[in-house]
Amino acid sequence: MPELTDFSLADLSAKLKSRELSTAEVASAFLDEARSTNGKLGSFLTFADVAEDVARAQQLLDSGRAGPLTGIPVGVKDNLSTKGLRTTCASKIIENYIPPYDATVVTRMKEAGMVTLGKTNMDEFAMGTSNENSAFGDVRNPWDLERAPGGSSGGSAAAVAGGQVPLALGSDTGGSIRQPASLCGVVGFKPTYGRVSRYGLVAFASSLDQVGPIGRTVEETAWLAEVISGPDENDATCLKDGKISLEGLKTGSLKGKRFGIPKELFTDSAQPGVLAAVRAAMDTLAKEGAEFVELSIPEIQQGVTTYYIIAPAEASSNLGRFDGVRYGIRLDGDGHEDMVAQTRGKLFGHEVKQRIMVGTYVLSAGYFDAFYVRAQQVRAKMAAGFEAAFEGVDAILSPTSPCVAFKLGELSGDPLALKLLDYCTIPANMGGFPGISIPCGLSEGLPVGMQLMGPVNADEKILNLAYLAEQAMGAQAKPPKLA
Amino acid sequence: MGIPLEEVQHVARLARLQLDAGELLAFQSELNALLGHFSDLNEVDVAGFLPKPHAVSLVNVFSSDVPRAGLTRTEALDNAPVSKAGLFVVPTIIED
Numbered sequence: 001m002p003e004l005t006d007f008s009l010a011d012l013s014a015k016l017k018s019r020e021l022s023t024a025e026v027a028s029a030f031l032d033e034a035r036s037t038n039g040k041l042g043s044f045l046t047f048a049d050v051a052e053d054v055a056r057a058q059q060l061l062d063s064g065r066a067g068p069l070t071g072i073p074v075g076v077k078d079n080l081s082t083k084g085l086r087t088t089c090a091s092k093i094i095e096n097y098i099p100p101y102d103a104t105v106v107t108r109m110k111e112a113g114m115v116t117l118g119k120t121n122m123d124e125f126a127m128g129t130s131n132e133n134s135a136f137g138d139v140r141n142p143w144d145l146e147r148a149p150g151g152s153s154g155g156s157a158a159a160v161a162g163g164q165v166p167l168a169l170g171s172d173t174g175g176s177i178r179q180p181a182s183l184c185g186v187v188g189f190k191p192t193y194g195r196v197s198r199y200g201l202v203a204f205a206s207s208l209d210q211v212g213p214i215g216r217t218v219e220e221t222a223w224l225a226e227v228i229s230g231p232d233e234n235d236a237t238c239l240k241d242g243k244i245s246l247e248g249l250k251t252g253s254l255k256g257k258r259f260g261i262p263k264e265l266f267t268d269s270a271q272p273g274v275l276a277a278v279r280a281a282m283d284t285l286a287k288e289g290a291e292f293v294e295l296s297i298p299e300i301q302q303g304v305t306t307y308y309i310i311a312p313a314e315a316s317s318n319l320g321r322f323d324g325v326r327y328g329i330r331l332d333g334d335g336h337e338d339m340v341a342q343t344r345g346k347l348f349g350h351e352v353k354q355r356i357m358v359g360t361y362v363l364s365a366g367y368f369d370a371f372y373v374r375a376q377q378v379r380a381k382m383a384a385g386f387e388a389a390f391e392g393v394d395a396i397l398s399p400t401s402p403c404v405a406f407k408l409g410e411l412s413g414d415p416l417a418l419k420l421l422d423y424c425t426i427p428a429n430m431g432g433f434p435g436i437s438i439p440c441g442l443s444e445g446l447p448v449g450m451q452l453m454g455p456v457n458a459d460e461k462i463l464n465l466a467y468l469a470e471q472a473m474g475a476q477a478k479p480p481k482l483a
Numbered sequence: 484m485g486i487p488l489e490e491v492q493h494v495a496r497l498a499r500l501q502l503d504a505g506e507l508l509a510f511q512s513e514l515n516a517l518l519g520h521f522s523d524l525n526e527v528d529v530a531g532f533l534p535k536p537h538a539v540s541l542v543n544v545f546s547s548d549v550p551r552a553g554l555t556r557t558e559a560l561d562n563a564p565v566s567k568a569g570l571f572v573v574p575t576i577i578e579d
Contacts, residue, residue: 096562097562098561098562100554100558100559100561100562101554192539193538193539194538194539194541207536207537207538208538233546233547236541236544236546237537237539237541237544239539239541298527299527301523302523302524302526302527304520305520305521305523305524306524308517308520308521309521309524316498320499323499324564325563325564325571325573326559326562326563326571327562327563327564328562328564329564330564330565333501333574335574335575335576336573336574336575336576337499338501339573339574340499341496341499341500341501342501344498344499344500344501345495345500345501345502345506346501348500350506350509353500353502353506353510354510354513354514356498356500357491357494357495357498357500357510357514358514358517360494360497360498361486361494361514361518364494364497371521371524373534374524374525374529375524376534376535376536377527377529377532377533377534377535378524378527378529378532379534379535380529380532380533380534380535381527381529381532383535384532416516416517416520429538430535430538431538432537432538432539456539
């Protein structure tokens with residue numbers, strides 16, 4: 001008899017609708033599991049009082065207005081505003097912040113009857129690829145507790161992989177949903193920029209940030225994408241017809257589908273085991289009739305550099321709001337400017353300060369054109385390269401991460417090594433493209449992720465192709481039980 | 484070659500970050516390492532490409548012209564480290 005926390009969401013939803021289970025029982029089962037394993041995983045920073053969400057979900061069920069995710073628990077990355085529930089961005093500077101409002105995605109999950117179990121750990125202000133930049137402790141990968149879960153949505157990915165929640169929200173600025181999903185062996189989806197509201201997401205790099213779901217399967221992940229997507233008056237960058245439709249999710253076949261294979265994403269800088277797993281997955285898709293087209297988008301090679309100019313530039317501006325005046329902690333100083341500088345200097349972590357420094361530098365007089373403007377031109381050329389490539393294929397396929405999960409501390413001495421881990425994922429943020437990572441086998445006993453990217457607004461097609469690929473590849477290995 | 488320490492100090496001041504001597508040296512070395520890679524960008528011929536500041540560009544986004552409630556004063560002040568008489572309190576900026 002499988003445990004309740006292992007049930008598919010379709011089964012859970014059916015049992016909730018037939019009254020075999022109550023919303024309180026489902027929430028308790030996951031909450032007990034999450035609390036008992038959190039000492040090992042470190043994936044949750046704060047647990048919520050679920051009573052209100054549970055009651056709302058039960059009401060929806062009792063009045064016959066339940067949807068597929070009514071009563072389903074969810075973890076929320078700690079950079080999304082949750083009214084009355086502490087939201088820290090894993091930073092000391094706002095470690096006591098209680099938001100006065102909900103992010104739009106949180107409001108939509110409430111309306112759908114979902115139950116927020118708590119807030120998940122992350123790299124401070126979403127800056128990192130290993131989750132080691134959290135001010136409140138490491139997250140551990142459920143596949144091997146000595147290893148990192150990836151980042152920055154490492155807590156959300158580890159919580160789903162470790163069975164603490166069936167679904168979680170992350171945010172993705174350069175790969176922060178897809179890369180940890182890859183390292184933890186779960187599904188992570190970054191929607192097209194603008195199909196999900198950023199209202200209530202603590203801004204890191206506003207032209208790149210996007211909220212998205214992490215789940216155990218493509219279908220369950222897509223359900224959450226549907227719930228959170230759609231236009232929002234509170235976010236002027238939200239697309240008018242952005243609601244994600246699941247109508248065609250499970251239709252069609254891979255026969256005749258064309259996947260672009262950019263040679264720049266299959267280089268020797270990726271681990272041989274990762275490339276082998278992705279190529280084996282391609283062989284499986286080929287047996288179903290998928291076709292592969294080799295292509296080249298040279299600007300991919302400048303992606304990481306471009307990202308580490310644009311993202312810090314935007315961050316240096318966005319993080320200006322943390323000044324010890326309106327929220328968070330204030331440290332004393334000699335006058336106003338010193339108070340602000342002491343507060344920021346002592347309470348931001350090293351990585352955050354580094355990015356603010358880089359961003360301030362590239363935006364400062366004399367360097368603006370050489371770095372910032374040029375990076376935006378390279379961004380334009382890279383996006384154009386992808387758009388041209390998308391003309392001839394249904395999606396672009398690649399590894400999600402050049403490596404499997406690495407040991408905690410293994411890369412932390414090298415400021416560049418960790419930044420290179422977003423090499424395959426950054427292009428989607430640069431162009432606003434949808435991207436998904438799905439598990440595609442193991443290397444060295446650790447999960448490998450395969451990424452699919454499509455043009456702007458091809459979210460439905462990418463989810464459909466990911467679903468078909470997942471079906472073709474069959475059941476994937478699961479991490480060892482934690483208990 | 485590289486960024487002199489005075490420039491690192493200048494950037495820290497612009498960014499309103501109080502850094503100790505050790506941190507300044509660390510950031511000097513990290514900034515130099517990162518900036519060394521930024522020259523990659525010169526390898527790309529960007530002629531004809533306008534800067535792309537947004538992922539997906541929209542024009543003329545209007546919200547409906549209907550009043551709606553915002554935060555109350557109390558809600559807005561709830562998270563303030565120091566507040567008084569319904570206002571945020573900051574250290575003195577202009578002396579008497």
